Amino acid sequence: MRRSVPALLALFALLAPxxxxxxxxxxxxxxxxxxxRDIPVGxxxxxxxxxxxxxxWVVVEDPRNAETAARDLRDAVAAFRAHFGATPGRGAIFxxxxxxxxxxxxxxxxxxxxxxxxxPAPDADECAAQAGRDDHYFDRRSGLRHELGHLFFLTMxxxxxxxxxxxxxxxxxxxxxxxLAAETERVTAMRRAAFAEQVRAGRLKPASAFxxxxxxxxxxxxxxxxxxxxxxxxxxxxxYLEMRIEQLGLTQERIRDFYTQSRATLDYFVExxxxxxxxxxxxxxxxxxxxxxGWTRRPWLLDALAPGAASLDSDFETWARQFAAAxxxxxxxxxxx
Amino acid sequence: xxxxxxxxxxxGCLGFLAGAVPAQNPGAGATxxxxxxxxxxxxxxxxxxxxxxxxDGAGSRRGRFQVIGHSTANNPLRNVTLAGSRISFDLPSRxxxxxxxxxxxxxxxxxxxxxxxxxxxxVQRAR
Numbered sequence: 512m513r514r515s516v517p518a519l520l521a522l523f524a525l526l527a528p529x530x531x532x533x534x535x536x537x538x539x540x541x542x543x544x545x546x547x548r549d550i551p552v553g554x555x556x557x558x559x560x561x562x563x564x565x566x567x568w569v570v571v572e573d574p575r576n577a578e579t580a581a582r583d584l585r586d587a588v589a590a591f592r593a594h595f596g597a598t599p600g601r602g603a604i605f606x607x608x609x610x611x612x613x614x615x616x617x618x619x620x621x622x623x624x625x626x627x628x629x630x631p632a633p634d635a636d637e638c639a640a641q642a643g644r645d646d647h648y649f650d651r652r653s654g655l656r657h658e659l660g661h662l663f664f665l666t667m668x669x670x671x672x673x674x675x676x677x678x679x680x681x682x683x684x685x686x687x688x689x690x691l692a693a694e695t696e697r698v699t700a701m702r703r704a705a706f707a708e709q710v711r712a713g714r715l716k717p718a719s720a721f722x723x724x725x726x727x728x729x730x731x732x733x734x735x736x737x738x739x740x741x742x743x744x745x746x747x748x749x750x751y752l753e754m755r756i757e758q759l760g761l762t763q764e765r766i767r768d769f770y771t772q773s774r775a776t777l778d779y780f781v782e783x784x785x786x787x788x789x790x791x792x793x794x795x796x797x798x799x800x801x802x803x804x805g806w807t808r809r810p811w812l813l814d815a816l817a818p819g820a821a822s823l824d825s826d827f828e829t830w831a832r833q834f835a836a837a838x839x840x841x842x843x844x845x846x847x848x
Numbered sequence: 849x850x851x852x853x854x855x856x857x858x859x860g861c862l863g864f865l866a867g868a869v870p871a872q873n874p875g876a877g878a879t880x881x882x883x884x885x886x887x888x889x890x891x892x893x894x895x896x897x898x899x900x901x902x903x904d905g906a907g908s909r910r911g912r913f914q915v916i917g918h919s920t921a922n923n924p925l926r927n928v929t930l931a932g933s934r935i936s937f938d939l940p941s942r943x944x945x946x947x948x949x950x951x952x953x954x955x956x957x958x959x960x961x962x963x964x965x966x967x968x969x970x971v972q973r974a975r
Contacts, residue, residue, distance in 0.1 A: 607889045
């Protein structure tokens, strides 16, 4: 069965109307540039080049960006399959200025769309200037995979029906875990090291409280207050908010902690349940019950806690302390610098 | 869904239906220098947003604005003026966004100002 895969990919390439930038035997995703009447929209924009992959489209000007995006898309799809046992529908990654083209595509070809700002990796000076801020910022590949993880989760697992703005109807940690699961190994290693630091510094949140937490930025009272104030002055107009973290009453550390504990929560549940698709199981319970934390009382979870554990909170804390002790190295902050 | 956090955090650009939506005049784009849909992006701070603009034809100089994926397509523009190749229009958002640009064929580029923040926009004419 495995032998047939390269053959199928090669056939896919042969059927393509125009040039193949990468072929399957190179171990890279097949990437085919499509031109003229074969592009999936009636009228193209100047500079927009269409590249077809097995999992969707990449629409960019620079073919090098298409190659990296295709790899990221392949890896994000693989991570999603590993954690959720499902394959996302076809979608499209657009260089931001071309995202308007998505509206002319057939619905089956745009189950998800991601406008993306392709940018070179930061140089050493920029990296140093940003040190101590978000680790994720430094790995552009990981950033694209992260956002694809969000989109796949939103379109395939728990869509956004009741809750606006962030994370769909899922608890924010779960939506974030789906995205974190798609990140590169390097950023994952940074997250884990940062979590160890978080534990050692005494900033660990009890699991039961964390699983109910809103994302710190979106849940910040200052955001709700700013929106309410703008609406009270003039209804029916767009609101544009751009606020500094300190205006939200937050710190970069507090925000980073939410991400690192989300990643650690994923690691903890996978390790305890020995189920690599535990996120899918949790999401299924939430979908079926409509309750964000009812699954924490299910036998399949409680039976998986360490023998003698008094509660989920105590077991998670014990696990986190052991994790911190085993990850004594300081977190890498600046991988590209 | 938030991108990597920077010193400035963009919370959102939320669109709400506001009043009557100007109708687009099909076919007007063939002769009118601005009528029809324009699509591209707007850069503010460290963020880049995909945007759509629609302008009516026949000299009405009415238009709409959308941040794709963030707002509805029904945000009316105000003060649309065209003088030669120079165009200006405002989005009555909170705070107001002021666009000033130039048109060259199928491209429109310019600056956008939101309070003290200055950015840029670049769009192409599209169907």
